[in-house]
Amino acid sequence: MTRRRILIVEDEAIVAMDIAARLERDGHVVVGTAATGARALALARAHQPDLVLMDIRLRGPVDGIATATELRLEQAVAIVFLSAHAEASTLAGARQLEPFGYVQKPFEDHELRRAIDQAVPPGPVDDAR
Amino acid sequence: MTRLPSDAPASPADQYAVLVHEVTRLAGIGVFAHDHRTDEIFWSPEVRASCGWGPDDVVSLATLFSQIHEADRPAIAAAVARAHDPTGDGRFDVVHRLHRPDGGLRWLATRSQTFFEGGRAVRTIGAVTDITGHRLVSGTGAPTSTAVELWAILDHSLNEIFLFDSTTLRFVNVNQGALRNLGYDRARMLTMTPVDLKPAYTEPAFRALIAPLLSEQVATLVFETVHERADGTQYPVEVHLQLVTYQGARAFLAVISDITERRAAERTLRLLDSAIATALHPIAITRADGLVEYCNPAMARQWGYAGVDEIVGRQRRDLVSEAEEPKAVAALLARGTWEGEITAVRKDGTTFVCQVAASVVNDAAGTPTHLMGSFVDITERARADAALRASLAEKDALLREVHHRVKNNLQVVTSLLSLQAQRERSDQAIAALRDTQARVRAMALLHETLYRSTSLAQVALAPYLGAICEQLARSFGVGATPRLTVAIDDLVVPLELAMPAGLLLSELVVNALKHAFPAGAAGEIVVSARRLDDGRIEVAVADDGVGLPRDLDPTTTSSLGLRLVQRLAEQLEGELVTERGAPGTVVRVRFASQPSPGGAP
Numbered sequence: 001m002t003r004r005r006i007l008i009v010e011d012e013a014i015v016a017m018d019i020a021a022r023l024e025r026d027g028h029v030v031v032g033t034a035a036t037g038a039r040a041l042a043l044a045r046a047h048q049p050d051l052v053l054m055d056i057r058l059r060g061p062v063d064g065i066a067t068a069t070e071l072r073l074e075q076a077v078a079i080v081f082l083s084a085h086a087e088a089s090t091l092a093g094a095r096q097l098e099p100f101g102y103v104q105k106p107f108e109d110h111e112l113r114r115a116i117d118q119a120v121p122p123g124p125v126d127d128a129r
Numbered sequence: 130m131t132r133l134p135s136d137a138p139a140s141p142a143d144q145y146a147v148l149v150h151e152v153t154r155l156a157g158i159g160v161f162a163h164d165h166r167t168d169e170i171f172w173s174p175e176v177r178a179s180c181g182w183g184p185d186d187v188v189s190l191a192t193l194f195s196q197i198h199e200a201d202r203p204a205i206a207a208a209v210a211r212a213h214d215p216t217g218d219g220r221f222d223v224v225h226r227l228h229r230p231d232g233g234l235r236w237l238a239t240r241s242q243t244f245f246e247g248g249r250a251v252r253t254i255g256a257v258t259d260i261t262g263h264r265l266v267s268g269t270g271a272p273t274s275t276a277v278e279l280w281a282i283l284d285h286s287l288n289e290i291f292l293f294d295s296t297t298l299r300f301v302n303v304n305q306g307a308l309r310n311l312g313y314d315r316a317r318m319l320t321m322t323p324v325d326l327k328p329a330y331t332e333p334a335f336r337a338l339i340a341p342l343l344s345e346q347v348a349t350l351v352f353e354t355v356h357e358r359a360d361g362t363q364y365p366v367e368v369h370l371q372l373v374t375y376q377g378a379r380a381f382l383a384v385i386s387d388i389t390e391r392r393a394a395e396r397t398l399r400l401l402d403s404a405i406a407t408a409l410h411p412i413a414i415t416r417a418d419g420l421v422e423y424c425n426p427a428m429a430r431q432w433g434y435a436g437v438d439e440i441v442g443r444q445r446r447d448l449v450s451e452a453e454e455p456k457a458v459a460a461l462l463a464r465g466t467w468e469g470e471i472t473a474v475r476k477d478g479t480t481f482v483c484q485v486a487a488s489v490v491n492d493a494a495g496t497p498t499h500l501m502g503s504f505v506d507i508t509e510r511a512r513a514d515a516a517l518r519a520s521l522a523e524k525d526a527l528l529r530e531v532h533h534r535v536k537n538n539l540q541v542v543t544s545l546l547s548l549q550a551q552r553e554r555s556d557q558a559i560a561a562l563r564d565t566q567a568r569v570r571a572m573a574l575l576h577e578t579l580y581r582s583t584s585l586a587q588v589a590l591a592p593y594l595g596a597i598c599e600q601l602a603r604s605f606g607v608g609a610t611p612r613l614t615v616a617i618d619d620l621v622v623p624l625e626l627a628m629p630a631g632l633l634l635s636e637l638v639v640n641a642l643k644h645a646f647p648a649g650a651a652g653e654i655v656v657s658a659r660r661l662d663d664g665r666i667e668v669a670v671a672d673d674g675v676g677l678p679r680d681l682d683p684t685t686t687s688s689l690g691l692r693l694v695q696r697l698a699e700q701l702e703g704e705l706v707t708e709r710g711a712p713g714t715v716v717r718v719r720f721a722s723q724p725s726p727g728g729a730p
Contacts, residue, residue: 012537018544021551084536084577106543106570108604 002122007049008033009040009067010082011059019053022109028116037062037070044071050120053103056083068100078119082107159257161241163190165250179237179259181229198226198234212243213250219243221255232348234371236261261374289356289366289385291323292375295343298322298332301380310387312359323383328363329354339381342372353388365392411483411504414490417497419445431506433475445500449473450480461487462497473504481508525585532580539573564639564690567604571597571635575628588627590658591617594634594668598656601638611646611674613638617658620666622722626701630668630720633697636690637670637716645674645713652713665719673713683707683716694718 006028010016016033023030031047034040037058044052052071056064068079080101101119103111159176163169172180172188180196182188197205205225212221221241226234241255283290289307293300303318311318311326324332341347350370355363369384405412411428415421424440432448434440446454450472461467466488473483487502543566550562578593579585598615622630634656641654658668677683683691683705694716698705703720 012541012544014541014548015544018547021548025551084540104603106540106573106600108606110606111603 004050037067201225291383529580536576645672669717671715
């Protein structure tokens with residue numbers, strides 16, 4: 001099990017809390033949870049996570065794909081999108097951000113683990129960060 | 130006076146010409162000669178006197194024609210055409226009426242001969258006899274042949290025709306039409322006067338009416354009144370009166386037309402006119418060449434003109450798009466009627482869209498004379514349609530949003546259950562929480578299916594039940610074995626049936642996944658939904674696993690899942706059938722695709 005530093009972007013606090021609990025049970029470090037795109041960018045700048053779990057639908061003017069696009073301009077962070085449904089149009093937007101991962105909500109633990117491993121392949125992680 | 134030229138030598142031909150001239154003058158016969166090449170016409174003084182022309186008046190054929198009585202013009206025109214036809218005999222022989230410039234009416238008998246050269250008319254010579262005084266009876270009292278013929282025509286006329294004495298007013302002659310219409314016999318009629326037939330007039334009033342004719346202030350008098358029959362019934366008439374010479378004395382000739390039908394037609398026309406005038410829809414009539422001859426006030430209002438007079442006299446293309454008008458008119462002329470949309474142009478140049486229903490009016494020969502159109506401004510209708518569509522779209526969007534939120538809330542519930550499960554130590558409690566999570570997810574999927582579907586009231590079972598199966602397969606990590614096969618027909622059910630059907634299916638599939646294949650045994654679960662011959666829907670879950678324990682009665686079990694199945698089947702007012710297979714189990718639920726009006730008991 002490779003421990004990763006993960007930022008959760010999800011506008012439903014309880015859903016975010018559930019995801020965080022499941023990630024921590026697997027040994028990951030949740031550097032923060034953000035409900036909006038702006039908060040996500042701020043937390044990412046502050047914590048430089050290995051991975052961002054990004055809900056595509058977010059409250060506010062900026063959705064998950066736009067947030068991820070902006071974030072990618074700043075840092076080479078891995079992104080795994082979370083969405084209720086595999087919509088062709090939304091995924092087309094996400095694909096421009098290769099490499100990316102995608103997990104359909106609601107997801108099982110094993111599905112989340114596989115997506116994280118694909119986005120950030122297991123290997124030496126800079127623990128000093 | 131023309132004298133015989135006795136003091137000069139003359140050729141026999143010259144002498145004959147002078148003689149002919151003198152004889153015609155004495156007989157009151159006028160002559161004329163028309164040179165077609167120069168269009169010069171010679172009218173003798175007798176013709177000029179009959180027609181009321183001065184000795185030096187220049188009179189063309191057109192002038193003559195304009196003086197001919199309107200009713201005689203078609204016959205004259207036809208006779209002239211015949212006489213000028215080079216393939217004919219060139220003869221012209223017509224009795225006709227002529228209005229003198231002073232208002233008097235003369236009866237003329239004209240005979241002529243046209244001569245041709247090289248296939249063209251070059252010269253016409255003719256004689257004109259004024260037969261006004263001879264028309265009915267000759268001056269000696271003996272009817273001329275013309276007078277006899279004329280009276281025969283008049284006697285059989287459908288009009289009532291009377292001659293009455295200018296002094297006593299008593300009828301001196303009446304035609305068959307008058308006797309027939311009024312119901313009197315001839316002898317009785319000859320004792321009566323026009324006043325006896327006209328209840329609207331007293332004798333002094335009638336005499337006052339005809340006084341201008343007697344004093345020759347006017348040549349004819351036309352008026353409308355009512356005639357009374359012998360049986361006392363009345364009918365509207367139009368009377369044409371004029372003074373004639375009859376048996377050497379002055380008499381009145383009265384020609385009467387029964388105008389009952391004309392009155393009825395006029396009344397209908399007035400009604401129609403007022404209906405059109407008060408119509409809310411604009412209506413217009415244009416000539417075939419585009420001139421607007423009529424429009425109703427609605428048109429003037431709609432087009433922004435002060436009144437109909439401002440539109441009448443304009444061109445059709447002033448009122449509708451100049452680009453669209455020719456195409457619409459062409460389509461209308463081709464088919465006789467046309468319906469379509471056209472851009473109308475108001476007085477101020479602004480435009481609006483109209484629905485038009487138009488038709489062509491033809492003359493007796495089938496030639497289009499007028500185009501009629503009625504218009505409906507559909508700008509408002511189009512705007513209202515758009516507003517309605519927008520309102521519906523807004524409601525639709527709101528409803529979808531509600532379903533989306535409900536789905537999100539249910540997702541929060543599953544997260545709560547997940548968080549709770551992570552804190553539990555007892556396997557039994559964790560399993561219970563996981564089962565409940567699956568149930569809430571099945572409910573969330575219904576709302577997700579709805580906000581993605583075209584209908585918000587009806588649920589398509591294939592995507593909904595398919596999504597439940599897919600989610601359960603992912604949740605249980607189903608791979609090669611057991612295999613989950615889904616075969617759901619294209620069925621639609623109302624919202625209130627979809628939720629219990631989905632939950633029921635979820636329970637059955639979870640049950641099969643949990644119990645039918647212990648220790649990773651191979652097998653298949655088949656989920657199906659189809660319409661039965663009796664119209665009901667059957668949802669079935671079949672497995673080829675180990676089968677239900679022999680001692681388990683699905684109807685009395687304490688298992689929550691199976692009890693939920695029982696109750697949901699009841700909610701569907703459905704029939705639940707459990708079949709123990711060899712191997713495996715099949716559970717079927719059959720329910721009507723529309724809920725009963727009273728709902729579940």
